[in-house]
């Protein structure tokens with residue numbers, strides 16, 4: 001595993017190695033192999049969980065962390081992302097986590113950068129969010145043991161969701177029974193390209209579900225699109241305690257990548273009860289999964305003093 005750009009380009013073994021390493025970090029059984037390395041967090045889009053958990057993960061591994069300030073960087077003077085990253089490499093940075101609103105930007109810049117810096121996709125447009133899918137998988141394994149033949153339902157703004165795409169890719173590799181539920185205007189146009197079953201009715205979708213993953217309605221990506229008002233969305237698609245109790249498996253787990261729109265896609269009451277706590281545990285697992293990602297990518301390379 002050279003970089004972490006999307007789930008499609010890593011193997012089942014890579015995924016299981018990260019999951020097992022994350023478990024060792026969580027149990028306090030594994031020490032860092034990357035203490036002298038430096039990580040730069042390059043977030044061109046807002047973030048709470050991904051940014052903070054990569055920072056905490058790096059700190060726990062004894063790494064130096066640079067919080068690159070995109071708004072006050074020389075990008076405003078016209079410097080390209082390639083030149084910025086190559087300069088960071090020569091300053092001593094070993095890995096970058098990039099979040100950006102443009103889908104595929106990391107695949108493009110990787111081809112241009114000439115030096116052996118490691119790239120981690122922290123979420124690019126509507127393309128991919130691989131570390132989120134890995135922490136979601138970790139949480140599912142912890143809570144339901146396996147995903148093979150388990151009914152995993154993804155509900156919400158599927159078309160704009162990099163989380164949904166990365167989760168579908170990962171869950172497909174491990175034999176999950178994947179169901180999507182969304183109104184037609186938030187559904188993939190090329191559904192046949194995905195190994196999933198589609199429902200427009202949320203009751204039908206969550207019937208017997210082992211895990212229900214709720215997605216945020218991404219209002220900021222609905223520009224120029226006709227989107228019905230949120231009351232109508234809530235009436236048809238909001239997940240609440242009553243729905244889960246009436247239709248899902250009795251031990252169903254509720255997931256959400258965050259941030260959640262309370263009382264739109266998921267009820268506030270459900271978020272604040274014990275079922276909703278799994279969402280906070282997802283965020284917590286993100287620290288250990290990201291420790292495993294950083295340790296895996298950075299321990300491979302031979303010691304290079306970029307700055308010398």
Ligand code: CP
Nearest residue numbers: 047048049050257258
């Ligand atoms: N799940 C997720 O990516 O959250 P943030 O946008 O807060 O990083």
